Amino acid sequence: xxxxxxxxxxxxxxxxxxxxxxxxxxxxxxxxxxxxxxxxxxxxxxxxxxxxxxxxxxxxxxxxxxxxxxxxxxxxxxxxxxxxxxxxxxxxxxxxxxxxxxxxxxxxxxxxxxxxxxxxxxxxxxxxxxxxxxxxxxxxxxxxxxxxxxxxxxxxxxxxxxxxxxxxxxxxxxxxxxxxxxxxxxxxxxxxxxxxxxxxxxxxxxxxxxxxxxxxxxxxxx
Amino acid sequence: xxxxxxxxxxxxxxxxxxxxxxxxxxxxxxxxxxxxxxxxxxxxxxxxxxxxxxxxxxxxxxxxxxxxxxxxxxxxxxxxxxxxxxxxxxxxxxxxxxxxxxxxxxxxxxxxxxxxxxxxxxxxxxxxxxxxxxxxxxxxxxxxxxxxxxxxxxxxxxxxxxxxxxxxxxxxxxxxxxxxxxxxxxxxxxxxxxxxxxxxxxxxxxxxxxxxxxxxxxxxxxxxxxxxxxxxxxxxxxxxxxxxxxxxxxxxxxxxxxxxxxxxxxxxxxxxxxxxxxxxxxxxxxxxxxxxxxxxxxxxxxxxxxxxxxxxxxxxxxxxxxxxxxxxxx
Numbered sequence: 001x002x003x004x005x006x007x008x009x010x011x012x013x014x015x016x017x018x019x020x021x022x023x024x025x026x027x028x029x030x031x032x033x034x035x036x037x038x039x040x041x042x043x044x045x046x047x048x049x050x051x052x053x054x055x056x057x058x059x060x061x062x063x064x065x066x067x068x069x070x071x072x073x074x075x076x077x078x079x080x081x082x083x084x085x086x087x088x089x090x091x092x093x094x095x096x097x098x099x100x101x102x103x104x105x106x107x108x109x110x111x112x113x114x115x116x117x118x119x120x121x122x123x124x125x126x127x128x129x130x131x132x133x134x135x136x137x138x139x140x141x142x143x144x145x146x147x148x149x150x151x152x153x154x155x156x157x158x159x160x161x162x163x164x165x166x167x168x169x170x171x172x173x174x175x176x177x178x179x180x181x182x183x184x185x186x187x188x189x190x191x192x193x194x195x196x197x198x199x200x201x202x203x204x205x206x207x208x209x210x211x212x213x214x215x216x217x218x219x220x221x222x
Numbered sequence: 223x224x225x226x227x228x229x230x231x232x233x234x235x236x237x238x239x240x241x242x243x244x245x246x247x248x249x250x251x252x253x254x255x256x257x258x259x260x261x262x263x264x265x266x267x268x269x270x271x272x273x274x275x276x277x278x279x280x281x282x283x284x285x286x287x288x289x290x291x292x293x294x295x296x297x298x299x300x301x302x303x304x305x306x307x308x309x310x311x312x313x314x315x316x317x318x319x320x321x322x323x324x325x326x327x328x329x330x331x332x333x334x335x336x337x338x339x340x341x342x343x344x345x346x347x348x349x350x351x352x353x354x355x356x357x358x359x360x361x362x363x364x365x366x367x368x369x370x371x372x373x374x375x376x377x378x379x380x381x382x383x384x385x386x387x388x389x390x391x392x393x394x395x396x397x398x399x400x401x402x403x404x405x406x407x408x409x410x411x412x413x414x415x416x417x418x419x420x421x422x423x424x425x426x427x428x429x430x431x432x433x434x435x436x437x438x439x440x441x442x443x444x445x446x447x448x449x450x451x452x453x454x455x456x457x458x459x460x461x462x463x464x465x466x467x468x469x470x471x472x473x474x475x476x477x478x479x480x481x482x483x484x485x486x487x488x489x490x491x492x493x494x495x496x497x498x499x500x501x502x503x504x505x506x507x508x509x510x511x512x513x514x515x516x517x518x519x520x521x522x523x524x525x526x527x528x529x530x531x532x533x534x535x536x537x538x539x540x541x542x543x544x545x546x547x548x549x550x551x552x
Contacts, residue, residue, distance in 0.1 A: 075357050082329070082353050 055090040055117035056205050056212070057097070060144030061131070062110035069109045072100060090117035094127040094135060101133030108132050112143040117207055124207070146191035146198040153187050181206065185217055192219045275387045285391060286384050289413035292393035296339035298426035298462035299326060300455055301397040301408045302436065304446040307479025307487075308399035308406040310337040311455035313426070313462055314472050327476045331356035332488040333366045334400030335476055339426035340413075341393035348392060352376060369400035373409035373417045381415030395425045401478050401486065424458060431461035448477060452492070453504055468501055470494035 057073070059066040076096060080088050088096070094115050101109055113129040128141035140158050142150040158175070175183070184204055192199045199222065204215040270276050271284035278284060297315040301308065314323035327337045328349040336352065338345035355375050359367040376396065383389040391413040398409040398417075410425065411417045422440045424432035435458050443451070452475060460468040475497055478489035 071361055075361050078357055079353070082350075 054207055054212075055088065055093050055115065056207060057093075057113055057115050058143075058205075059111045059113045061112050065109040066111045069100065069111050069113075073097060076100075089120050090115065090125050090127075091119055091137075093117075094125075094137070097127075097129065098133040098135045101129065101131065105132050114141050114143050116205075118209065122209055142187075144198075146188075146195040149191040149195055149198075150187045153190065154183075157183060177206065177208065181215070188217070188219060273387055274384055274389070274391060283384060283414075286414045289391035289393045290395070293340040293395035293413065293425060294427060294429075296342070296394070296426045297326070298424060298429050298432060298459065299337040299339045299397055300422075300424045300429075300432050300436070300458040300462075301337060301399050301410075301420065302422035302440075302443055302451055302455055302458070303399065303406045303408040303420075304448075304451055304479075305405050305444045306401075306481075307446075307448045307451055307477060308401065308408050309448070309451040309455045310335060310397055310399045310476045311459045312337050312339075312474045313459050314474055323472075325474075327474045327491065329476070329489050329491075330372070330398075331360075331366060331400075333402060333478060333486065334369055334372055334398065335478060335489040336399070337397045337476070338394045339429075340395055344392040345394040345396065348376065348379070348394065348396065351379065352398075366402060368402040368404075369398060369407040369409065370402075370419075372400065373398050373411055373419075376411045377415050377417040380411065380413055383413075384415055397423060397425060399476075399478060400489070401480055406479055422458075424462070426462070428462040428464055431464065432458040435461045448479060448487075449500075452477065452500060456497070456501060456504065470497040470501065473497065 057070065059069065073093070073096065077088050077093070080092075097113060097115060101111075101113075108131045110131060112131060115127040115129070115135075117125060119125045125137055126139060126141055127135050127137050128143065129135045140154045142154065181204060185202075188198070188202045199219045202217045202219055204217060206213050206215070270278035270282075271288065274283060274285035276283075297313045299310065299312045301310045303309070310327055312326035314326070316323040324342045326339070326342065326345075327335060328345075329335045330349060330352040334352075334356065336345075336349060338348075352372060352375070355372065356367045359365070359371075376398065380392055383391045393413060395413065396411045398407075398411060400407055408420050408423065409417050410420055410423050421443055422436040424430075424436065436454070439454060443454075446454070455475060456468065456473065459473050463472070466472070471494065475492045476489060477487065477492060479487050481487050
């Protein structure tokens with residue numbers, strides 16, 4: 001099973017309002033029934049935006065750059081739709097985001113991104129980025145100020161056991177959608193406790209083949 | 223010679239009814255060489271039509287006029303609008319039976335689209351330009367580009383090609399239909415760089431039949447429902463087919479507008495199944511095709527009367543229809 005989460009930092013150049021925590025959590029399909037592919041993701045209102053209908057980006061960092069980056073991607077996605085007569089797939093958007101970030105390698109977007117959605121086979125995918133576009137498809141990820149608190153928990157829960165272990169352990173533990181969402185809520189609640197920049201609210205975006213839904217969860221406001 | 227001038231295509235910006243410099247015609251055309259001077263029947267057009275940057279003595283730019291001729295060669299397109307919706311329809315003509323037909327209706331943005339007649343390659347390039355303009359405007363202003371500004375940008379681009387010696391005018395006429403804050407709009411952009419707003423218009427070959435059909439009805443269009451607009455668009459296209467049977471495979475229809483509940487119906491093609499349903503219901507309603515004879519006012523009354531009844535049949539489909547096409551069903 002896999003999940004992905006991203007925390008967030010308070011904007012470096014914005015007013016001093018408390019920023020909501022950001023988290024992205026993602027859980028993969030259960031192997032027993034490949035037709036039930038589900039993926040769950042959460043991202044905050046400030047940084048999340050829907051790109052294709054099966055692809056969502058969550059960003060943390062400098063709000064100005066985040067806004068510019070997401071607008072840029074939205075415009076490019078619209079152009080893609082005009083030219084190719086279909087919406088952009090998640091892997092395509094992942095590459096586009098990487099290229100867009102690297103384009104400003106020498107004056108980067110101060111944005112730490114996690115992209116999530118369903119790929120063309122309907123399986124969930126999570127892509128995690130640094131500020132200049134280095135990216136990797138993973139099962140789960142966390143970015144932002146709370147990430148150092150969240151990532152170890154996700155590793156503990158979701159990382160596949162080492163293939164070197166004897167006897168061989170089953171690599172994939174299926175995580176259902178509700179389990180994934182619960183895990184996300186838990187990690188955020190935990191991160192809120194210790195990270196001063198994480199708190200207030202979290203927006204959880206869940207993408208599955210039925211569609212996309214959003215939940216807003218209140219967090220500690222201190 | 224004056225006779226020949228009068229026979230040429232009438233041009234909106236020509237203000238001369240005669241040839242004031244007729245006496246110059248007797249001098250040989252330097253560019254063509256003297257061998258032509260004596261024998262060839264002289265037409266004014268051929269002396270001044272080599273460059274788009276050459277005026278004729280009558281104050282005409284023949285290359286631009288020739289470009290407008292190219293529009294008349296393309297297959298027909300029709301546009302109409304009500305206060306809240308705009309509809310574009312195009313007759314699909316394929317080069318031969320083996321090939322697919324050319325795309326004539328393009329989505330430019332969620333709130334606007336174009337139908338074109340003439341050199342479709344030019345039209346494709348212009349559609350791409352319009353798409354970029356809409357995207358850039360939305361990026362900067364976070365608002366859709368108003369349709370009049372869209373038409374203006376297109377017209378300015380066309381005008382550039384009428385004033386550069388290394389360019390040629392675009393050989394395509396575009397019907398730009400869209401929705402903005404002030405309602406639904408329909409514009410016609412010529413290769414000359416002129417554009418006008420219309421309640422309804424038709425361009426392309428045999429468009430006069432469609433124009434006549436629309437001229438008789440346009441005063442009522444503002445109050446039309448979207449379905450009525452679509453029906454009239456189909457009827458207008460039928461006029462241009464001149465006897466050929468109207469089916470969903472030889473026409474394309476697109477609609478954009480603001481629904482009654484205030485939400486926007488984005489620009490989208492109507493899928494062929496639904497077009498066929500509408501055509502079938504139209505044929506069931508009126509026995510005779512819409513007459514070109516103006517005296518048939520009573521039959522027109524019948525058409526109007528029958529149309530609401532016929533509309534009830536597809537009405538059940540209507541709630542599903544806007545959702546039925548896939549989002550990218552262009």
